[in-house]
Amino acid sequence: MEASQNETQNNPRNDPVVVRDGTFRRREPMAIVLAVVLADATLYHGAGYAGIAALFAGLGILFPFAATGRRSLLSTAFFFVLLLLLAVKLLWCGNVVLVILGGLVLFCLAAIQAGRRLECPEAMIYLFQSLVSAPAVFRSYMCRCRNTLRFPGFFTWMSVLFPVLAVFIFGTIFILANPDLIERTAQIWNRFLDELARISRWVPFPSQIFFWIVIAYFTAGFLRPRPTGIAMVVDAGIDGARKIAAAGNEIRGILANEHHRDVAAKTGEERQESVSSAQDHSSPFYAPCRNMLWAVIALFALYLVFEYKTNLTRDFPKGFDYSRHMHNGAAFLTFALAVSTFVLSVVFQGRLLRDSRIGKLKRLAWIWSALNFLLAIAVFNRLFIYIDLNGLSRLRIIGLLGTAAVVLGFVMVMRKIAMEKRLSWLLHRFAWCVFSMVFLGMVLPVDWYIGHYNTTRVAGGDLAPSIFLLRNNSEEELLASLPLLDSKDEIIRDGARAFFAQALLRLWAEGEPTTLSDDSGSSFRSYRWTAFQWSDALLRKRLEARSDEMRKYLDSAGERDSAIKQFQRYTDRWI
Structure with a gap:
């Protein structure tokens, strides 16, 4: 038998019934949800008195359905009939006064269902308690849900979060590594956003959510108001007496089974050691x-x-x-x-x-x-x-x-x-x-290998690697690119001769004797050997040996620049 029935038997007078925070019928949260749905349909989206009439009739059914206190069936029937009469009148020809009367009758019906007498002091106390009891009611719901559903612990959540996070990170990297997957993912994402835009029409507005919270808050308070101070003291006394009785039973059990503890002490210690040893060698991760x-x-x-x-x-x-x-x-x-x-x-x-x-x-x-x-x-x-x-x-x-x-x-x-x-x-x-x-x-010699590889392929007729040739290359790479001077492709051959002519002019300019002096004017000409680069010297020597082939580009800057630009335009198609 439910808790409310037990309390009714122990409460012969028409006193308020104390309902503990953790005790409630399953009908109670169901009635709160139905009240929110009903209020949303009749008040938030309502447009007249017919909706208010439906709200009064629906709440007149929900309050007796979810009540937990002692209630008089005669009083319940009386106020329910009054509420129905007001609902019919609102449906026929409503006005504001009927709405106020309906609210007053609904309050009386809720007080009757909570086991309260319709006397002025107690009605005022009931109203005050209803306004402040909703947080305790919802806390009791949370406790019941937590005890019933047994929410997983931290490491259980980690067992799900770790693989999901790993799949998300590596999946994102794999998508970014493939342009076609990026395009497909973008299409799927755009379709998802389109569907979300369609669904968003059914998403409630913040004002509507606030309205739901207000209705749920007052409905929960009226269904289960907090007990008065005296009732709380009595309830605490009952709980204390039960705890003392439980402690006495535990002491009697300890005294009765004391001789068994000595016999099983060693076995218990061994089991504890084995359990603790197993726990020491296990990781929650x-x-x-x-x-x-x-x-x-x-x-x-x-x-x-x-x-x-x-x-x-x-x-x-x-x-x-x-x-x-x-x-x-x-x-x-x-x-x-x-x-x-x-x-x-x-x-x-x-x-x-x-x-x-x-x-x-x-x-x-x-x-x-x-x-x-x-x-x-x-x-x-x-x-x-x-x-x-x-x-x-x-x-x-x-x-x-x-x-x-x-x-x-x-x-x-x-x-x-x-x-x-x-x-x-x-x-x-x-x-x-x-x-x-x-x-x-x-x-x-990475640069030399790059030049040698690309030049060999160009010399073999594959002109695609020419995109990396003769473009701000190092002397090491230019040494490996000298076979381009004999290329069968005229544009590449002329471009190579113009580029190498420009490199030779730069090497000649860098090799001209200059005077390095300090503030005192003493000459540092004898230390020019510290600027020596073997690759520069070797490249200069080989280019000077073939300077006759590049004479036209050595003498004319216009011819040189024109050939280099034509070479670059020609090879850009392989980018």
Whole structure:
């Protein structure tokens, strides 16, 4: 039997019934929601007295439906009939006075349902209590929902948030790495915004939401007003007596079972030690990290199928945007490798390494690592596709070395996980990986190789790499580009002779003897050897040996500039 019925039996007089904050019928929140819906339809969207008549009739049914206090059936029937008569009159020919009378009758009906007497002091107390009790009512609803639904804890939410966040981050990177996916995503997003605009017509306005809150607030207060001070004291006394009785029962149980405790003490301690030992070797981050690894494994597997299907055959349609797809795409995929390296290095450390289930987590890490190596191969494949398209450049060499540095760093992360090293160990090794790539890029004759590669392809009839030739190149690269002076293509040959003539004039100007002096006027001419550059000297020597071929461009600045501009216009079509 429900709590209100028990309280009715213990309350023979017509006294206010005390309803605890955590006790309520399920009909009560249902009645509040129905009252809000009814008020929205009849008042907020209403336009006349017929709506108010429907509101009075509906609330006259809802209050008895959800009442928790002791109530007189005769009084309830009497005020309900009065309310119906007023509703009929409003429907026939309404006026403001009928609305005021209806509100007064509705208040009396609500007071009767709350178990209050319709006397002036108690009615005023009921009105005051109704105005301040809504927060306690909604708090009781929250407590009941929390106890009934059992909301998950922090780490349970993390078990969902970690994989969702990982899929969002890597999914965004993969989309940005593919221009066609960007276009498809933009189309889907625009369709979503269009649908949202259509749905927004049904979204309530702030004023309507405020109206709902006000109706819910007053309805909850009238249905369950806070008890008076005396009732609260009595209620607290009852609770205190129950707690004292419960404590007495517990003491009697302790005294009765004391001899059993000595027998089971040792067994209990051993169990406690085993439980605490198991808890010491378990990490609350195990489930979030496990779910995240499963999510990224699935995402990487799906994306790699798309990546290799799209780029492995190198069969691209006419008008394909190589620059965005290969260059920018390789950069974003390299960034994805770097993020993977960071995630694995952060996950496998601290208490998680002492978890007894770490072996399962490591197996997932090895699977994800294998997928990352396949992704690294896809990055190199994109870079080489771009190189095959129109040659080498310094930026593409940097891309190759940068991707290699990230792959080496990922290998160091795998060693860290296998050997269970600390993060400082990884940072030290990764710094050496980056330093090694930077050192190789600066020490090896990269510019000479770029010039040699592009010149060889142009000499073989593939003119696309000419876009990177004779454009503010270093002397090292110009040395490798000297075969362009004998190119079969007239525009490239004349442009190369004009450009090398300009380089020779610059080298002659730089080689003229100058007087370097300090403030005192002493000569520093004997220290000119400190400005020596072997590549400049070698390039000057070779260009002087072929100066007769460039004589026209050495003597005429107009011819020289015209040939260089024609060369640049000619090669710009391979950008």
